[in-house]
Amino acid sequence: MxxxxxxxxxxKRWYAAPDVIVLVLAHDTGPLPSWSPGAHIAVxxxxxVSREYSLCGEVDTSNETWTIAVKLDKAGRGGSRFLHDQVVVGSQLRVANPRNNFRLLPDTVPVLFVAGGIGITPLMPMMAQVQKTGTKYSCLxxxxxxxxxxxxxxxxxxxxDKITIFASKQQGQRYDLRELFAGADQLHIYACGPNELIDALATESDNHQHVDLHVEYFSPKVVxxxxxxxxxxxxxxxxxxxVINVSAHQSIxxxxxxxxxxxxxxxxxxxxxxxxxKVISGIPDHRDSVLSRAEQSLNTRMLPCVSGSRSRRLVIDLL
Ligand code: FES
Incomplete structure (x- = not known):
């Protein structure tokens, strides 16, 4: 459905980089639904076919516009190519209401944002928010x-000086992510970028109890x-x-x-x-890129488009 x-x-439409367009979207009939930093919309x-893009403008109380940035993915499935080639000022787009799987927690613990490329987009409204609240923050x-x-x-x-730009080609080397975990203080890291970056941060954070890592994947993890x-x-x-049977070649x-x-x-x-x-009973076999490991281990929620089951029967909260 x-x-x-x-x-x-x-x-509005403009280029934020040679292969990144910014689209500003507005409604004819008044304010748009409200959203929170980290949210995305499906275009x-x-x-x-729909594609998800993070809202990267400022959260403002008037809710007059939503802003997304679209990187052209030449090897992709055609969504970004369509938006780059076919969509201009005056075009209309059908868009779903914002969803947020990447929420900024209300906390006074220092925050480090780590972005890889277009992964900066969900972090921009988060940074604007912590700047307003006075929470200590920085961004790599x-x-x-x-x-x-x-x-x-x-x-x-x-x-x-809260933001460090690291361009690996100009630096002649890759950033050593271990440096981010060196301090002894409690830290929240919010990261978005290519899977390789997120996986490297997740591996490193497993060894550092003082770091809470919150991530958003661009593309599905291989699970x-x-x-x-x-x-x-x-x-x-x-x-x-x-009771519905799920066969070997079907998703739930x-x-x-x-x-x-x-x-x-x-x-x-x-x-x-x-x-x-929601999962009422049974043990899902989690294969999604949305729930954290801790959330998956509770076995109370699951994403049936990709996840399976370790139990003969799963009872889920649907009609
Ligand atoms: S439809 Fe997107 S996570 Fe299932």
């Missing part, structure tokens, strides 16, 4: 070369099925008691949709969080 959507007008490319922004990194000038003007994952299993809908989401169950989905690759359901 599709999400509730809005038809928005593109009111419908066609009737059956990693990229290949400075010219290809969007928003560099704007960020330096706004955040001054192999657990050795105890079932190939065929059943999903029971808690409220109706209906596909099986639910085939059975006409009312469930909303978008990316269908475990990155957007749209299809999340």
């Amino acid at each position: 599709a999400e509730d959507t809005l038809l928005l007008n593109v009111t 419908h490319i066609s009737d059956h 922004y990693l990229g290949g070369d400075r010219e290809s990194m969007p928003f560099v000038g704007q960020l330096e003007a706004t955040h001054g 192999a099925a657990h050795s105890q994952a079932m190939t065929d299993f059943e999903v029971e809908l808690a409220e109706s008691g209906e 989401l596909d099986a639910l949709l085939d059975a006409d169950v009312d469930i909303v989905s978008s990316c269908e690759e475990g990155t957007c969080g749209t299809c999340e359901v």
Whole structure:
């Protein structure tokens, strides 16, 4: 089932880097739904295809516009190519309401933001927020070369010496991420960027109890099925008691949709969080890129577009 959507007008369009366009979206009929830093929207490319983009403008109480930045992915599935080639000021885009799987926690602990390339986008409103609240913060922004990194000038003007720009081609080396974990103080790290960067931060943070790592993946993590994952299993809908078989070549989401169950989905690759359901009993085999390891270990929520089951039956909170 599709999400509730809005038809928005593109009111501004400019380049933040040679292959990154910025689109400002507004509604004809008044304010847009509110959102919080870290949120993303799904932009419908066609009737059956949507792509998620982080909201990167300022959270402002008037809610007049939403801003996204789109990097052209030449090897991608065509969503960014469509937005780069076909969408201009005056175009209309169908967009789902914002969702947030990457929330900034209300905390006074110092915050370090780590961005890789276009991964800076969800971090920009977070940085604006901590700047307002007075929480101690800094940002490491990693990229290949400075010219290809969007928003560099704007960020330096706004955040001054709180932001470090590290362009590996110009530096002649990669940044040594171990330096980020060296201090003894409690620290929250919010990171977004290529999987290689996020995986390296996750590996390092496992050895440092004083660091809480919060991440958002661009593209799905590669997660192999657990050795105890079932190939065929059943999903029971808690409220109706209906039992649906999931076969070896189906996702749980596909099986639910085939059975006409009312469930909303978008990316269908475990990155957007749209299809999340509550788990009443049974043990999911988590293969998503949204829930943290701690959240997955609770086995109370799951993403049925990619995750499987380690139990013969999963009971989930759906009609
Ligand atoms: S539809 Fe995006 S996580 Fe399942």
